[in-house]
Amino acid sequence: MNKFLSILLITLFSLNGFAQKKQYKVLPVGFYNVENLFNPENDTTKLDEDFTPGGDYHYTYEVYNQKLHNIATVLSKMAADVTPEGCAIIGIAEIENDLALNDLLKQPELAARGYKYIWFPTPDVRGISTALLYNPKYFKPLHTEPLKVDLTKVGQPRPTRNVLYVKGVLAGNDTIHVMVNHWPSRSGGEAETMPHRAVAAGVDKRIVDSLHATDENAKIIIMGDLNDNPTDASILKILKAKADTTNLAMTDIFNPWIKVFKSGTGTEIFQGQWNLLDQIMMSGAFVKNPNNKWRYFKYQIFKKEFLMHAMGPEQGYPHRSFDINRSWDNGYSDHFPTLIYLVQ
DSSP, rough: OOOSSSSEEEEEOOTTOOOOEEEEEEEEEEEEEEEEEEEESTTTSSGGGGGSSSSTTTTOOHHHHHHHHHHHHHHTTTTTSSSOOOSSSEEEEOOOOHHHHHHHSSSSSHHHTTEEEEEEEOTTTTOHHHHHHHHOTEEEEEEEEOOOOOGGGGGSSSSOEEEEEEEEEEETTTEEEEEEOOOOOOOTOHHHHHHHHHHHHHHHHHHHHHHHOTTOOOOOEEEEESSTTTTHHHHIIOOESSOTTTTTTTEEEEEEEEHHHHOOOEEEETEEEEEEEEEEEEEEHHHHHHTSSEEEEEEEEEEEEEGHHHHTBBTTTTTBBBBSSSOOOOOOOSSSSSSEEEOO
């Protein structure tokens, strides 16, 4: 384990004013919406024809293999400047199936890390699903389950992505609960689709409350492309997420991205407006750290130059896989990844 848990030097100040350096083991947790990572084979049970060789995106195996390489490059570089083995766990959105996941993890950029994945077939009509990648040296799954987001409650018959729930042991000594989300989109209008995301948020809240009912110190991570910003009602009123740690209770949800978003920073841009849809939140136990194990240290938007357009009107924007004409542009995703760092 010591090979992975590299040292992060943090300068602390003692009461007498002299600087002291304390060493911490660090463990990164990430999330990335990989933007339509489809396998080119046509799945006759899903509406995936656009991402086949004869589809609108001319999604050939040559394009697919380059897309795999590009996404693997991003995943391999996330947190690699802090620890050489990168993230211990990574939530993924917009992956089509286990065929694409297997091909992704075989890429040279990732193969040596030995990542495994947790994935379930999706009810989404296009075939878009979520997954959790994990390094088995540092995370051991104990229970996995897809949780239905039932939109018929709000009059929407079209099914959406499940919430992926995973319980496991982190770095040998800390039981955690992870929920990987890809909430319903804003297609059709932000206000009109708000009830759809409220249902998804309610699934997360139900699990959080259930876990805290039996253990108020439960360590919970909620991550995903929420298609809502940190200041939207689904997060502030349903999840009741808080931006400040000062009076945070063990059973509260802490969302560091609330302040980040208010500063004007985002992970995705639409019509010139930055949104921060890709969030990683956690229960108060990660902040208050009652068991003296893994605790929250800091957040990061993985906003590296190679992920951006270098010039033109979209300079600084995420470099998408395809251009506006649906031609392959050798890009990555329309979202930047996000990270949190846990220390011990």
